[in-house]
Structure formats: structure tokens, C-alpha cells
Amino acid sequence: MRSRNLTRVWEGGNDLSCYTGAMDDPGFKDHLEQISERWARALAFAGYDAAIVTAGISRNYFLDDQSPPHRINPHFLQWCPSELAEGSALLIVPGRRSKLYFLQPDDYWHQAPELPGWAGEFEVEVCVDAAALLRNIERAALASGNHIAFVGEPGPGGPENFLTQDLNPSLLINHLHFERATKTAFELACMRAATAKAVRGHLAARAAFEQGLSEFQINLDYLAASEQLARELPYSNIVALNEHAGVLHYQHYDRSPPAEVRSFLIDAGGNHNGYAADITRTYASNPGSLFAELIGRLDAAQQSLIDHISPGTAYLDLHVDMHVRLAGILEEAGLVTCSAASAFEAGITETFLPHGLGHLIGLQTHDVGGQQSGIEGGVVPPPENYAALRLTRALEPGMPVTIEPGLYFIPQLLDRARNGASGDLIDWSLVDALIPFGGIRIEDNVVLTDDGVENLTRDAFGR
Numbered sequence: 001m002r003s004r005n006l007t008r009v010w011e012g013g014n015d016l017s018c019y020t021g022a023m024d025d026p027g028f029k030d031h032l033e034q035i036s037e038r039w040a041r042a043l044a045f046a047g048y049d050a051a052i053v054t055a056g057i058s059r060n061y062f063l064d065d066q067s068p069p070h071r072i073n074p075h076f077l078q079w080c081p082s083e084l085a086e087g088s089a090l091l092i093v094p095g096r097r098s099k100l101y102f103l104q105p106d107d108y109w110h111q112a113p114e115l116p117g118w119a120g121e122f123e124v125e126v127c128v129d130a131a132a133l134l135r136n137i138e139r140a141a142l143a144s145g146n147h148i149a150f151v152g153e154p155g156p157g158g159p160e161n162f163l164t165q166d167l168n169p170s171l172l173i174n175h176l177h178f179e180r181a182t183k184t185a186f187e188l189a190c191m192r193a194a195t196a197k198a199v200r201g202h203l204a205a206r207a208a209f210e211q212g213l214s215e216f217q218i219n220l221d222y223l224a225a226s227e228q229l230a231r232e233l234p235y236s237n238i239v240a241l242n243e244h245a246g247v248l249h250y251q252h253y254d255r256s257p258p259a260e261v262r263s264f265l266i267d268a269g270g271n272h273n274g275y276a277a278d279i280t281r282t283y284a285s286n287p288g289s290l291f292a293e294l295i296g297r298l299d300a301a302q303q304s305l306i307d308h309i310s311p312g313t314a315y316l317d318l319h320v321d322m323h324v325r326l327a328g329i330l331e332e333a334g335l336v337t338c339s340a341a342s343a344f345e346a347g348i349t350e351t352f353l354p355h356g357l358g359h360l361i362g363l364q365t366h367d368v369g370g371q372q373s374g375i376e377g378g379v380v381p382p383p384e385n386y387a388a389l390r391l392t393r394a395l396e397p398g399m400p401v402t403i404e405p406g407l408y409f410i411p412q413l414l415d416r417a418r419n420g421a422s423g424d425l426i427d428w429s430l431v432d433a434l435i436p437f438g439g440i441r442i443e444d445n446v447v448l449t450d451d452g453v454e455n456l457t458r459d460a461f462g463r
């Protein structure tokens, strides 16, 4: 089916019989309509007639002919949900059908991508040469108006003829990022599918932990059960036994299991059409241990917190509420010698939970726009003592977020607290005994609906 000409125009209409990869997710047409409307609003707001959005092209490592796996520009992916569109580009002109310039390289070293089934929603030009593709799309864009925005990475696969101020112009990008927090029905369906994959992986990982396998083997079992390659994951899996669970983004995979297995934290995700699931579970080897009790308490607090979400809830308030609840857990478990209220006031919970309660999630694990005040792009930073909080917006229906409280025993932070003003409010014999367990994180992905909260993660686990 491939032509040796530099480009050819595909005029197949909706006859996709010669192509594979039909879009089987519901609501894709409606999704495209909503995304088109968003782009029309954003382009008008920023003063542009049209936009070129490139998928991007991978870059080789320094002085090498190998490259890391390529990640498609999320702005492209939102229109064209294919990880196999490297080098392709989209021309968006409000009021017109968008046009996909699809790269099908004439390359006998690699398998060229098939044109996906959803391409029938676009006008399509198939190109076999990346540079010609860009020249063609730039020519077509300039024929549709004087003010063209370019959205994508500059450099190879980027524009040649665009002024710097038209590259990812902030007025346009901020508008798009702010609105991207709210997902379409298609996007939520993709996130449910990503969650289903991740949960299959989590169940296999738990079984591998219970068999006493190594971090390395647990990770392999996760990948196999979730049917994902490591490069397809939304982020590198965190597979942490014992004290490794106290390293927030633990990145290694020990090849051998430890002599004694006490605890297991797994933060591992799923990807469907570029949409992410981001899920963490923590397990104790001994169900009668204090560590197991703490997992149960944190789990209950997380679920109760989720029950309190309603339209307009400020995410910062949830984050603070979680610290208040964590102070209660510290008091009940005897980890502090003062009241929960005093522990909270003294900032002791910040030693045990140094990261934010969560973040927006979607095309990116940490989706963009979490601290934006509006479409124009102002920033609402978190308070200084909660500097790691990525999300300071109010929650609205259709805006998926993670809720991921933790309770960690991190030697560096504990040492600072031990020598700090509130050091004598902590029961160090209990806390020191918990350091070998690392820590706990429980992470669900939730979205407000018109009549409550959908917990994508617990629904997939069967609660």
C-alpha cells in the first residue's frame, strides 16, 4: 500500500478497509468535536488563525545512533491517539476539518506505522519523508492565514519558518492547559481502560510479593499481567521492598529478594491511548504488625477523605485535611506523645508526609495546569510548608485527580525532626522500629461526576 512518492493524498473518506487499527473506544467523534471547540476558543483568544501541532521525532543519545523511546507531544495525542505517529503533524484551522499529515517513512530498517482507523475523522495526507511533510504542512498553514501557531518541540521535526513568539505561544498553551484538566467522556473511558490494565498488573505483583520474589521479578510479573512494555508505561514503576518503600521515587529493581521481607510498596500505572493510570498499593508481610495497622488506618482515612470531595472543593483544603487526619493516626498509633492537634500545629506530619496529596492526571501522569488560576495562565502556588503540592485548583466534575496520602519513615527527614524543636513530641523507639518498613502510600485516581465521586481505581479492583 505504500507509495514511493514523497507524499500522496489519501482520499479514502470513511473507507478504511485498507488500514488497520480502528478506534474501538466510544465517544471519539464527540471528543474530537469538544477538542475542536476548545482549540477554536484558544486560538481566537491568542490571536491565531491556525495551528500546526507536531507529534515530534526522537533524538539520539549524545554521540550515538540510538534514541530513548519517543513520547508523542500530548497536544497531538489528544487529537490523534496513537503512539505510532512519530514525525506526523496536524493542521488545525477553526471551522475546517483538521488535516493529518501522517508519516509513513520509506524505511526498510523499521516497520512503518499503518494509518490508524480513526484517521477517517481527518483529512489525510500520507508522507514518506519527514522534511517534506513539514514543508507541506507549513505551506498549507500559511495559505489559511497570516498568524500560525506552532505547538511542538522545536529542533528536528520542528518548524523552520516560524517566529520564536509563535512557537508554543504562552497565551495559547495556557488556555489549552487550563481546559485540559476537564476530560471528555472518551478520555475518561481511556483512563478506565488504563486503570484496568494497571490493576491486572497490581494483582500479579501482589501475588509475586506473597511468593517472596525479588523487586525485579515482581516488576516483570506486573508488565506481563498488564500486557505493557516498560516503555509504554506512563512512568517508571516503583517496586519497593522494605526500606526502599521510604524512597519516594525508588528507581532500582533488586535482582534478589531480601533475606527478610517486611513490606511492599508498588506505584505502577497503565496507559491506554496515551492516557494514564497512576496507582499505589502497600502491603505488610505480617498482618498483625503495627505497620499493617498503619496501612489500614491510612487506607480508611484516604477513603473517608475521598467521600468529602464535592464540586468546588479546593484541593489545598483536601491536602490540609489529610494532614489533620494523619496527625490523628500518629496519635492513635502512639507515634507522637502529644495530641493530634498539637502534632499538626507543630508541623510534625510534614516529616511523615513530605509530598503533595496528589495531582491532575490524564495525558500526562502529572497533568499540566494544576496550579493555574485561569485560562490566561496565572499561577497559584501552594503555601511554603506544602511546596511539593502540584494541584491548587478547585475540583470540578470531569477533572480526574489522584488522592495519594503517604506515611513514610525516611531517615533524612526523621533525623531533621529528631534534632528539631518538636523532636521530643515523637516516640523515637516506635518510629525507629518502623524505618525498616520504609513507608506507606495509597493512591487512587478519582473523578467528580454530576452525582458523586467515581473512584476509577477501586472500581477496577472491585473496592
Ligand code: GLY
Pocket: 235, 267, 278, 365, 404, 443
Ligand atoms: N507515580 C508518581 C506519582 O504518584 O505521582
Ligand code: MN
Pocket: 278, 358, 359, 402, 404, 443
Ligand atoms: Mn501520583
Ligand code: MN
Pocket: 267, 268, 278, 279, 280, 443
Ligand atoms: Mn503514583
